Amino acid sequence: DVRVMTLEAARQMEQLFHSLQPSLPGTRLTxxxxxxxxxxxxxxxxxxxxxxxxxxxxxxxxxxxEESGTGGVSDGNFAAACGVPTLDGLGAKGGYAHSPDEFIEIDQIPVRSALLARLIERC
Known part of the structure; x- marks a missing residue:
C-alpha cells in the first residue's frame, strides 16, 4: 500500500518499484x-x-x-481526478478512523449535515 499526494509522485513510485532488481544471486524479482x-x-x-x-x-x-491532506484514498479521489472540485472529510466527526476504537460524535451529526447542506445550496 503506497499513498502519494500527486500524480507525478505516483508515476515516480511505479517507476521505482518496476526498476527494482534482486540482490541475491540466482533469484529473480517480478x-x-x-x-x-x-x-x-x-x-x-x-x-x-x-x-x-x-x-x-x-x-x-x-x-x-481546517484544510489538510493525508495521501489517503476515498471515492472522492476518482471525482477529483476527473477535474471535479472535491472535498473529503465532510462526514461524521470522530476519531481513530478504521480501527476497533473508531467513534463518531453523535451531537456533531446535525452540525456537519448543516455544513454539507449549506455548501450544496451555495454551489
Missing part, C-alpha cells in the same frame, strides 16, 4: 500491479471550494474548519 487509485491533488478549484466551505462553517454555522 513486480506486478500499480497505483489503483489516483491521488486527490489539490487544485485551485478545490482551494476555492474549501474556502467557501470554511467561510460557511465559520461565519454561518460557528465551527472551525
Amino acid at each position: 513486480v506486478t500491479g500499480g497505483m489503483r487509485r489516483p491521488p486527490m491533488e489539490r487544485t485551485d478549484e478545490i482551494g476555492r471550494l474549501f474556502a467557501l466551505a470554511k467561510s460557511i462553517a465559520e461565519q454561518e454555522i460557528g465551527i472551525e474548519l
